[in-house]
Amino acid sequence: MSHPQIAPNLPYHPSGDQRFAQLDQTMAYYKHEPTALIQILHAAQHSFGYLAPDVLRYIATAMKLPLAHVYGVTTFYNFFSIVPRGKYQIMVCTGTTCHVRGAATVVERLGQQLGVKEHETTKDGLFSLHTARCIGACALAPAITVGDDVYGKLTPDKVPKFCQKDLKKYA
Amino acid sequence: MNKITLTIDGKQCTGTAGQTILEIAHANGIAIPTLCYMKNLSPWGGCRMCIVEIGGSPKAVPSCATPATDGSTVVTQNDRLTHLRKLTLELLFSERNHICPICPMNKGDCDLQQNGYKFGIDAIRYPYLYPTLPVDLTGKFLGLDHNRCILCTRCVRTCDEVEGVHTLDIGNRGVKNQIVVDLNTTFGTSTTCTNCGACVSACPTGALFDKNAAFHGPLTKCRQVRTTCTECAVGCGLVVYTKENRIVDVFGDNDSPVNHGHLCSRGRYETWAVKRNRITTPLVRKNGQLVPVSWDEALQTIRKETGKMLTQNKGLLVSGKLTNEVAGTLAHLQSQVGHIGMYVAEHEAALCSEPVFTGDAFQRITDADAIIVLGAEPSRLQGVVAARIRTAVRKRGAKLVILNARTSDLDSYADIVAHVVSVERAFWKRVGETLQGAQRPVLLYGPNAMTPLGITAMEKLIKLFENGNGPAVVGIPTTTNALALAGAGIAAVDNVAQWLTSGPLRAVHIVAADETDGGAKILRDREVVGLLKGFNYVVVQAAYESRLTELAQVVLPSLVWSEKSGTVTNFEGRELLLRPVMPPRGQARDDKMILESVFA
Ligand code: SF4
Ligand code: SF4
Ligand code: SF4
Ligand code: FES
Ligand code: FES
Numbered sequence: 125m126s127h128p129q130i131a132p133n134l135p136y137h138p139s140g141d142q143r144f145a146q147l148d149q150t151m152a153y154y155k156h157e158p159t160a161l162i163q164i165l166h167a168a169q170h171s172f173g174y175l176a177p178d179v180l181r182y183i184a185t186a187m188k189l190p191l192a193h194v195y196g197v198t199t200f201y202n203f204f205s206i207v208p209r210g211k212y213q214i215m216v217c218t219g220t221t222c223h224v225r226g227a228a229t230v231v232e233r234l235g236q237q238l239g240v241k242e243h244e245t246t247k248d249g250l251f252s253l254h255t256a257r258c259i260g261a262c263a264l265a266p267a268i269t270v271g272d273d274v275y276g277k278l279t280p281d282k283v284p285k286f287c288q289k290d291l292k293k294y295a
Numbered sequence: 296m297n298k299i300t301l302t303i304d305g306k307q308c309t310g311t312a313g314q315t316i317l318e319i320a321h322a323n324g325i326a327i328p329t330l331c332y333m334k335n336l337s338p339w340g341g342c343r344m345c346i347v348e349i350g351g352s353p354k355a356v357p358s359c360a361t362p363a364t365d366g367s368t369v370v371t372q373n374d375r376l377t378h379l380r381k382l383t384l385e386l387l388f389s390e391r392n393h394i395c396p397i398c399p400m401n402k403g404d405c406d407l408q409q410n411g412y413k414f415g416i417d418a419i420r421y422p423y424l425y426p427t428l429p430v431d432l433t434g435k436f437l438g439l440d441h442n443r444c445i446l447c448t449r450c451v452r453t454c455d456e457v458e459g460v461h462t463l464d465i466g467n468r469g470v471k472n473q474i475v476v477d478l479n480t481t482f483g484t485s486t487t488c489t490n491c492g493a494c495v496s497a498c499p500t501g502a503l504f505d506k507n508a509a510f511h512g513p514l515t516k517c518r519q520v521r522t523t524c525t526e527c528a529v530g531c532g533l534v535v536y537t538k539e540n541r542i543v544d545v546f547g548d549n550d551s552p553v554n555h556g557h558l559c560s561r562g563r564y565e566t567w568a569v570k571r572n573r574i575t576t577p578l579v580r581k582n583g584q585l586v587p588v589s590w591d592e593a594l595q596t597i598r599k600e601t602g603k604m605l606t607q608n609k610g611l612l613v614s615g616k617l618t619n620e621v622a623g624t625l626a627h628l629q630s631q632v633g634h635i636g637m638y639v640a641e642h643e644a645a646l647c648s649e650p651v652f653t654g655d656a657f658q659r660i661t662d663a664d665a666i667i668v669l670g671a672e673p674s675r676l677q678g679v680v681a682a683r684i685r686t687a688v689r690k691r692g693a694k695l696v697i698l699n700a701r702t703s704d705l706d707s708y709a710d711i712v713a714h715v716v717s718v719e720r721a722f723w724k725r726v727g728e729t730l731q732g733a734q735r736p737v738l739l740y741g742p743n744a745m746t747p748l749g750i751t752a753m754e755k756l757i758k759l760f761e762n763g764n765g766p767a768v769v770g771i772p773t774t775t776n777a778l779a780l781a782g783a784g785i786a787a788v789d790n791v792a793q794w795l796t797s798g799p800l801r802a803v804h805i806v807a808a809d810e811t812d813g814g815a816k817i818l819r820d821r822e823v824v825g826l827l828k829g830f831n832y833v834v835v836q837a838a839y840e841s842r843l844t845e846l847a848q849v850v851l852p853s854l855v856w857s858e859k860s861g862t863v864t865n866f867e868g869r870e871l872l873l874r875p876v877m878p879p880r881g882q883a884r885d886d887k888m889i890l891e892s893v894f895a
Contacts, residue, residue, distance in 0.1 A: 177478045180478055181478060185707070188707065188708070190455070190460070190461030190462070190464070190487070191462075191477040191478050191486070191487060192451075192461055192462055192463055192464035192466075192475055192476065192477050192478075192487075193461055193464050194478070195464060195466055195475055195477070195478045195479055196464035196465050196466050196475065199466045199467045199468065199475075199479075200467070200468050201468075202468075
């Protein structure tokens with residue numbers, strides 16, 4: 125995920141956190157229409173990294189939506205996270221081609237190397253481990269993405285070296 | 296409305312276009328099993344118990360969510376449908392941990408179990424999932440055991456569509472689906488749940504349950520009595536379930552023309568599920584201590600002390616919760632007691648001075664497209680009215696203007712909220728614009744509208760409607776039966792200290808009835824405590840012990856709501872019946888009877 129940019133010239137937000145000012149602007153752009161909730165959650169996750177209870181409460185109050193409804197929508201979609209996520213999202217493709225080429229073992233070994241299970245975040249807060257269905261790089265199977273970068277032909281036995289070399293670039 | 300005719304199980308059935316197959320079947324006496332369907336809620340179509348076949352097509356459709364079409368042929372019962380329904384039930388049983396013998400709804404109160412029996416389910420063909428799920432017992436009155444939830448969303452829809460707060464929803468996805476409270480918190484820490492208990496009434500299983508009713512045996516085995524809630528001026532219909540003269544549970548009466556089954560936490564729980572110390576015998580102060588005595592002794596003591604007093608030295612200060620029948624007795628006592636007053640809330644005396652009842656007020660609020668709340672606090676005082684306001688705003692887009700000193704949850708739904716009524720022109724212009732074009736406006740006002748500022752605001756509001764449909768002006772008192780008692784000639788007193796000093800009073804008899812605080816609210820004014828201490832004689836007639844009884848020379852035990860008979864008049868002017876649910880506790884007696892024997 126690319127790093128969120130906070131637009132300059134936003135009105136000062138009383139919380140002292142300009143990301144809320146940005147969120148205000150997004151909600152205003154959608155005229156606080158309840159049907160735009162997903163777009164707004166999207167924008168909020170983009171700037172906050174994840175959707176903490178305070179952020180959800182802020183959105184619910186501003187949009188006059190019930191808290192439980194906002195929670196229900198947020199947790200319906202895998203894309204949204206209500207727990208802190210790492211700076212970079214590692215997506216291991218488990219689509220058919222990658223699966224055949226050993227994606228399951230890739231997930232397992234990556235997890236071992238990073239000391240996390242799926243959906244968890246490394247202690248240093250750098251990476252979160254996820255799986256995805258076909259990322260459209262079948263020719264490079266098994267494929268993974270780290271943030272916006274794609275890595276191909278990452279067979280299970282290449283995982284340790286990948287962690288020691290390639291992932292270090294993100295530190 | 297277009298009439299349609301269809302054939303259901305070979306029977307000619309008529310209904311109106313837009314009705315679902317299930318509604319028409321039910322209306323024509325054809326039973327279709329259901330689980331997630333609930334009358335008066337939007338259809339969900341999730342459980343598939345109500346499946347039917349249409350026009351010979353083998354595709355089974357949920358009848359609760361399928362509009363009926365003219366001329367169609369519907370089959371609700373056949374071997375295949377029974378087979379599918381059995382599979383549905385088995386899936387439901389296998390998904391969570393339905394250990395019936397330890398469930399509060401065991402033996403008759405659970406729709407899932409009843410359907411299981413009905414369909415003869417004795418073994419489950421699917422593997423049990425045995426999920427690990429939490430139980431939330433943090434709620435003040437209710438519990439939620441996720442192990443027994445079938446995700447029918449009846450609670451979610453009730454909370455959203457009836458109480459209007461939408462505390463509940465479904466969180467997560469797929470097998471991880473779970474009912475969530477707010478942002479996945481507990482009932483105990485919910486910021487939106489009003490404890491109305493409607494979700495519990497709606498739940499078909501033992502997932503949501505009333506903590507005080509759990510494990511007291513099935514409600515189906517209880518005696519049921521219909522009576523009226525006397526906690527506020529709405530007068531909701533209640534169905535009280537009792538066993539061995541003990542209240543097991545209280546639900547709203549679906550047949551009540553007032554609340555149609557819905558209640559607030561006061562009527563649903565506060566009157567019985569909260570522990571209070573009942574006064575069970577007459578008490579007389581001897582050497583500074585209140586000691587239990589017989590009724591005869593208590594009455595004699597009162598007579599000895601006050602019998603020789605002049606009429607003008609005696610005062611009778613009564614609660615506005617008394618029945619119309621007690622009001623009749625009080626009217627007769629005017630010749631023997633110099634001062635009779637009814638203590639009411641602040642500014643409420645003015646509201647009672649010309650009691651106005653708005654016939655179909657409740658329905659008007661329900662149908663309103665603009666609601667103005669002026670000096671009233673429905674959220675705190677008349678929960679069922681607040682629920683109607685919320686749903687009018689949230690479901691039908693009604694405008695809401697709140698002019699009230701205190702904040703409440705209703706503020707968050709309002710178009711305009713003002714805690715101090717402004718006299719600014721711009722403000723009133725904004726109010727005018729908000730209310731413009733309203734076809735069915737309602738102006739709901741409470742005691743706090745009776746201040747000079749409130750009255751100015753009321754005049755301005757009514758003026759705003761000069762050129763359109765005028766609002767239904769609905770006064771709602773804080774005190775249950777204050778309007779009717781005032782109408783019967785009993786003066787409303789909102790300044791008790793002033794009333795106590797206005798005449799040459801020496802003895803005062805206070806009738807607190809079954810006020811849950813024992814009538815102690817009049818002591819909030821410190822001056823009243825001092826004045827009462829200075830009186831020669833204070834008699835307190837009440838159901839519950841309180842700081843007020845501590846100031847009395849004689850205490851007389853009276854009945855609580857569930858023991859009373861008689862009538863009260865609600866804010867619409869409806870006379871509503873109280874039926875005794877159980878016999879009087881201890882030596883408690885009816886207020887009317889006590890007054891007659893004291894002042895005989
Ligand atoms: S008690 Fe009432 S407000 Fe609370 S969750 Fe249940 S229905 Fe909603
Ligand atoms: S708690 Fe009860 S009403 Fe709510 S979804 Fe579960 S079973 Fe249905
Ligand atoms: S709204 Fe009033 S009458 Fe109805 S249940 Fe609540 S307190 Fe009782
Ligand atoms: S299956 Fe992995 S990229 Fe298509
Ligand atoms: S009752 Fe119709 S689908 Fe549940």
